[in-house]
Amino acid sequence: MTDDERLSTLLSTGDIDAFRSIVDQHIGPITSYVMRMTNQPADTEDLVQETFLRLWSHRDAYDPEKSKLTTWLHRIAHNLVVDFHRKKKPETTDDLAEIPTTGPDREAETRSLEHKVAAALSSLPERQRSAIVMNHYQGISNRDTAEILGISVEALESLLARGRRSLRQALMSEREEYQA
Amino acid sequence: MNIERFKQIIDSYGSNESVWPIEERDAAREFLASSPDAQAMLRKAGRLDELLDGYQPQLDHQRRSSLVDSIVAKVQPGSLGKLVEWLTPDSDAIVASIWRPVLAMSTPLVLGIAIGITFETDDYFTADEERYLMAISIDTAEGDSFYE
Numbered sequence: 001m002t003d004d005e006r007l008s009t010l011l012s013t014g015d016i017d018a019f020r021s022i023v024d025q026h027i028g029p030i031t032s033y034v035m036r037m038t039n040q041p042a043d044t045e046d047l048v049q050e051t052f053l054r055l056w057s058h059r060d061a062y063d064p065e066k067s068k069l070t071t072w073l074h075r076i077a078h079n080l081v082v083d084f085h086r087k088k089k090p091e092t093t094d095d096l097a098e099i100p101t102t103g104p105d106r107e108a109e110t111r112s113l114e115h116k117v118a119a120a121l122s123s124l125p126e127r128q129r130s131a132i133v134m135n136h137y138q139g140i141s142n143r144d145t146a147e148i149l150g151i152s153v154e155a156l157e158s159l160l161a162r163g164r165r166s167l168r169q170a171l172m173s174e175r176e177e178y179q180a
Numbered sequence: 181m182n183i184e185r186f187k188q189i190i191d192s193y194g195s196n197e198s199v200w201p202i203e204e205r206d207a208a209r210e211f212l213a214s215s216p217d218a219q220a221m222l223r224k225a226g227r228l229d230e231l232l233d234g235y236q237p238q239l240d241h242q243r244r245s246s247l248v249d250s251i252v253a254k255v256q257p258g259s260l261g262k263l264v265e266w267l268t269p270d271s272d273a274i275v276a277s278i279w280r281p282v283l284a285m286s287t288p289l290v291l292g293i294a295i296g297i298t299f300e301t302d303d304y305f306t307a308d309e310e311r312y313l314m315a316i317s318i319d320t321a322e323g324d325s326f327y328e
Contacts, residue, residue, distance in 0.1 A: 016252065016255065016256060019252060019255060020248070020252045023248050023251050023252060024248055027239075027244060027247065027248055027251075028238065028239075028244070031237075031238065031239050031244075031247075032236070032237060032238060035237040035238075036235070036237065045239075045243075045247055048247065048251075049247065049250065049251050049254070052251045053251065053254060053255065056255045113231065113234045113235070114234060114235045114236075114237075117231060117232060117234060117235035118235055118237075121235070132232075135193065135199050136193075136194060136196070136199065136229070136232060137232075139198060139199060141199070141202065142193070142199070142201050153201070156192075157188065157192040157193075158192075160191075160192040160193065161188070161191040161192045164191060164192070164194065164225075164228065165191070167228060167232065168228050171228065171231050171232075172227065172228060172231065
């Protein structure tokens with residue numbers, strides 16, 4: 001029995017300890033996903049919370065034989081993020097400045113790079129951004145990412161390629177590209 | 181694997197082999213080892229990946245812990261919820277299938293007892309008092325018929 005199967009069996013019985021283990025284990029990746037997708041720290045916490053509450057309320061619907069728990073959670077988070085973007089006003093560059101980093105002592109250069117990457121990601125169309133964040137940052141397989149986005153693997157590759165091309169243009173100078 | 185497909189893989193998935201399509205990963209690795217053009221493509225993609233990896237947002241430890249606690253607290257039942265949970269177990273389908281009908285059928289009985297206890301009064305008669313009252317009522321009844 002896999003860890004997902006064991007925890008989901010316990011979860012289906014309403015086991016709070018199993019739920020806590022799942023939250024503890026997955027809150028990092030889900031937070032990173034939502035943060036990269038929204039760039040809004042306060043909203044990120046709400047969306048992360050709602051992701052796990054939906055897992056709890058729909059715990060009987062999860063089948064560990066059909067998908068990994070992390071894929072299931074990313075699917076919930078993705079749907080919430082899509083709804084969030086639908087309702088939310090467009091982001092401003094001021095919002096991007098609030099992105100928390102790992103500690104207060106980060107170098108200004110690192111902050112600047114993070115800001116640039118965050119801004120470049122934000123400038124991508126939502127589906128390209130989702131595809132890149134899931135595949136590149138979250139390490140979700142191409143099939144699972146395609147399934148979450150409801151597209152074919154070929155369509156996913158097209159989204160990823162267009163997204164990476166835009167990011168390269170936004171982040172790398174001509175000289176850097178030439179050197180690379 | 182050929183250079184066109186390798187380029188598609190690199191353009192889409194970047195330089196991190198762990199996210200390349202699993203069914204083509206080994207072939208792409210072999211091709212990479214033998215092709216200088218493929219190696220150049222990988223280096224170029226790696227530079228972008230390096231920049232992207234510079235962005236690692238995460239919650240600090242304290243915020244993370246408090247978020248976990250607040251999520252778990254939201255699903256924990258209150259006192260009434262715990263009572264209901266105890267009365268209606270869902271952990272064991274067999275237990276629940278027996279227990280729930282029994283609970284449903286006994287609810288009127290429990291309610292009846294509860295109402296009886298709530299409206300209980302001290303206005304009752306002893307056996308002697310009841311006999312006395314019955315005697316009076318018989319006399320009265322006979323008297324009534326006599327005068328008719």
